[in-house]
Amino acid sequence: MSPVVPIGPFHPALEEPYKVEVTCEGERITDASVVVGFNFRGIEWLAERKSYTQDIALLERVCGICSNVHTLMFSRAVEKIAGLEVPDRAQYIRVVIAEAERLHSHLLWAGVACNLIGFETLFMTCFSLREQVMDILERISGNRVNYAMNRPGGVNRDISDPGAVLAAVRTIEKTTSGKLIPIMTGDPTVRARCAGVGVLSRDDALAHGAVGPLARASGLTQDIRRSAPYEAYDKLDFDVPVRDEGDVLARIVVRASEILQSCRLIEQAVETMPAGPIGGPLYPSVPAGEASVRVEAPRGEVFYYLASDGTDVPVRVRVRTPTFVNMPTVPLMAVGESISDLPLIQASIDPCYSCNDR
């Protein structure tokens, strides 16, 4: 009988608690199953018992990495039900924050991936670059994590110093294209660990409904910012990087190219931002109704469903995050690979178990 190796829930290579049960023959993985639910905090249950204003603080803490996405989604859902108009300037500010969040999330992922393949120097480089993104976010919102920027009908803070944001973004763009991308795509260490590892074919990605950079690295052109533009994305110019290889290296390349696209988007948004008000009423009343919204988070498409009965407490808040749909592809990618590549393959979907479990 083949040995079953349980990994987790607390494991040195994994930041978050989850468990993988791997069946092996020698070093080769023959079967894998992922056990989740360790982060289940009952957020949807809590959200249906708190007021709309309290829910914004609660939903921001669904995930500490893509926290802005969750308040953006909830605000958009409330705006849809209440018919609130978001001022133009607020839409641009939302784009800037969302893209800065994508920057820091992808840089974080790049750092963690480098750490997993044992490339400590590049891990430090990614993180020192990420600190500059955190500086932008802190300069705008006052916080490094959980920015508390969105509210139904607008944003909470204005960008008062666009010059500093532009300068920082240009530095990040230069370091990424000049230093990070050449090393990540050309270095023999990275290539040896990533090229041809954990391949997800286009058909499998389609069959499993993969989203985000995982789908784009398997040849699926899929981006909510392009297919169903929200906020100011339809007024801005950007490319959707797609690769056909479907291996870990392709995911690295897609995310690295997205870093450059995010820099481009922030630059355009800051430069073309119209003047005007940034927010609507502080406590909007929400009539009875329901709404579903989709947004492209750093990890892929996030879906929210919100139902209201006209009181100040929502009836139903449903959160579906990209990791939820990307997770089933992990056993698919892991089978046939060496067990030592498993942490990297898992990390390559950029899993966020706190989003997944809620």
Next chain:
Amino acid sequence: MKLLRSLMRTARRRSPWVFHANAGSCNGCDIEFLTCLTPRYDMEQLGIRHEGSPRHADIILVSGPVTRTTCEALQTVYGQVPDPKVVVALGSCPTSCNVFAGSPTVVGPLDRVLPVDVYVPGCPPRPDAMIAGLAEAAAILAGDKPRPEHQPGPADPDTADPDTADPDTADPDTIDPLTAEAAGEAGRR
């Protein structure tokens, strides 16, 4: 023997190794802790190292409000860390459950499950605050700072809080975050 003891004390103060356990955190504290390892904050200047195995660690750093599913694994990990050990509660979640207070799937705050020595409040705390908290933990390890008195709490998740265990009867409004905070403050003293 005296020399050995003083050597041990110095070693404990100068090179505490940290095991980080995520007990249902939102990742906010975890990524900020990861930042502490990197060039700008450079936690290793204090000899603090992030260690993968609890058996090699001196400090257990816990983030998250302690969910029902992680509780048992957390207690196992606590048992695996050799004495003397220090428990650090990272962020507001293990201190007071934060926004998750009242959820039927949350067993925390952490001091109901493990004896907590240092609290680092904040949502999430800044990396500087985390390093200060770990330095405090290192001082406790070396015996330079007294360990706070612990109030033993129920360790079994099923008896942890009967009021919030039933999703149908629990009401988050009845849980006063201020009392939860005050309980955390009392544990600190």
